[in-house]
Amino acid sequence: MEKVVLAYSGGLDTSVAIPWLHEHYNMDVIAVTADVGNERDFTAIREKALRTGASTAYVVDAKDLFVRHFVFPALQAGAIYGDAYPLATALARPLIAKILVDYARQEGASAVAHGCTGKGNDQVRFDVSVGALAPDLKVIAPVREWRWSREEEINYAAEHDIPVPITASSPYSIDENLWGRSIEAGVLEDPWAEPPDDVWQWTTDPARAPDAPAYVEIEFERGVPIGLDGYHLDGVTLVERLNELAGAHGVGRLDQVEDRLVGIKSREIYEAPAAVVLHGAHAALEQLTLSKDQALFKKDVAKQLAALIYNGLWFSAHHQDLAAYVASSQRFVTGIVQLRLYKGGFRVTGRKSPNSLYNAALATYDKGDTFSHEAALGFIELWGLPLRTQASAQLLTSGASDALGLTGPDGNALGPGDRAGPRPPPPAPQ
Ligand code: ARG
Numbered sequence: 474m475e476k477v478v479l480a481y482s483g484g485l486d487t488s489v490a491i492p493w494l495h496e497h498y499n500m501d502v503i504a505v506t507a508d509v510g511n512e513r514d515f516t517a518i519r520e521k522a523l524r525t526g527a528s529t530a531y532v533v534d535a536k537d538l539f540v541r542h543f544v545f546p547a548l549q550a551g552a553i554y555g556d557a558y559p560l561a562t563a564l565a566r567p568l569i570a571k572i573l574v575d576y577a578r579q580e581g582a583s584a585v586a587h588g589c590t591g592k593g594n595d596q597v598r599f600d601v602s603v604g605a606l607a608p609d610l611k612v613i614a615p616v617r618e619w620r621w622s623r624e625e626e627i628n629y630a631a632e633h634d635i636p637v638p639i640t641a642s643s644p645y646s647i648d649e650n651l652w653g654r655s656i657e658a659g660v661l662e663d664p665w666a667e668p669p670d671d672v673w674q675w676t677t678d679p680a681r682a683p684d685a686p687a688y689v690e691i692e693f694e695r696g697v698p699i700g701l702d703g704y705h706l707d708g709v710t711l712v713e714r715l716n717e718l719a720g721a722h723g724v725g726r727l728d729q730v731e732d733r734l735v736g737i738k739s740r741e742i743y744e745a746p747a748a749v750v751l752h753g754a755h756a757a758l759e760q761l762t763l764s765k766d767q768a769l770f771k772k773d774v775a776k777q778l779a780a781l782i783y784n785g786l787w788f789s790a791h792h793q794d795l796a797a798y799v800a801s802s803q804r805f806v807t808g809i810v811q812l813r814l815y816k817g818g819f820r821v822t823g824r825k826s827p828n829s830l831y832n833a834a835l836a837t838y839d840k841g842d843t844f845s846h847e848a849a850l851g852f853i854e855l856w857g858l859p860l861r862t863q864a865s866a867q868l869l870t871s872g873a874s875d876a877l878g879l880t881g882p883d884g885n886a887l888g889p890g891d892r893a894g895p896r897p898p899p900p901a902p903q
Contacts, residue, residue: 510651561653570602653745679723679817696803
């Protein structure tokens with residue numbers, strides 16, 4: 474019998490997929506569950522896979538790999554999608570795809586399978602990643618193929634003695650790993666509806682967060698966080714601790730409408746306390762240690778990288794090229810950042826680095842100032858030269874400074890009537 478390696482979560486979809494793969498493809502199912510920090514009972518999940526008909530079931534602790542090879546490089550890059558999402562789900566997919574392929578090789582399987590629907594980004598990430606790593610392997614997506622209603626699926630489960638968890642009534646679709654929780658569907662599909670309280674699991678309601686702020690110091694070495702409040706920690710522990718600490722202060726709640734790769738806009742809720750705080754701290758340290766040009770260019774790289782990760786192109790040459798740039802850019806991003814966590818938000822309160830480009834003697838307005846004020850004059854003379862040249866040759870030919878084109882929000886140029894100063898405010902409502 475041919476074999477298929479199934480990415481198994483223990484949930485209803487992938488449990489039902491086990492007998493379904495048997496029946497429809499006549500394949501032996503090997504269940505593989507990757508632990509990327511989703512805090513589940515993996516022993517129970519493994520047993521459930523076997524009870525449901527998997528011939529073998531593996532649980533892989535992939536937390537360290539996830540943090541070192543996916544999460545921290547994305548943090549160094551500053552990779553954030555849609556201005557907020559630190560890419561937790563998107564980053565875990567290529568790793569899980571890699572694990573599926575490794576097990577497929579080890580077990581001599583001819584296919585891999587995953588439980589994604591036909592509407593999301595995750596199916597693309599799995600299919601494209603497996604295609605890049607092992608073009609000979611077939612990818613089967615049972616949920617995408619069977620297209621059952623919830624009821625039909627539950628009936629099939631009952632016929633096959635698969636327990637339907639009471640939480641099948643949970644209105645949300647949730648994906649979780651160390652880098653964050655992604656929540657969608659249910660009432661969240663209405664972008665006007667405020668997320669109900671039960672959406673949030675990792676973060677305290679900011680209104681009920683402690684009244685006293687917490688200070689935290691994060692140490693980075695070459696852009697990688699290595700210490701918390703003076704203690705050196707491995708990456709997994711550091712992220713876990715920070716999730717708890719920042720989550721307790723209500724930090725890391727995100728709510729955005731994002732553009733899925735498959736062309737639709739969807740409303741997504743995220744909880745990512747550690748990711749949000751680490752991105753903020755890392756950015757603060759880069760402000761201190763990167764030159765203006767490096768910082769500017771790196772923003773473009775970050776955007777490209779975020780899009781590429783979101784769009785399932787992790788295993789691309791373009792990614793390798795950008796990652797090489799990012800790694801190089803982090804050579805001097807070493808130091809400590811202090812932050813203040815308070816009622817749902819955080820502020821960077823201090824930063825220091827042995828490689829700091831901040832020069833107090835140049836920056837100060839006090840005694841000891843070494844900045845050359847005379848040189849500033851000459852600099853301005855030349856900096857403004859092309860502007861003066863163009864203004865007098867072209868823009869000021871009518872002799873009126875209005876020709877310089879001051880426009881208002883309506884796009885109309887500033888006219889002589891506007892000289893009188895700001896318009897009076899509208900009358901107060903009665
Ligand atoms: N929109 C996010 C992404 O595409 C999260 C998807 C997570 N899936 C879920 N079942 N909530 O990366």
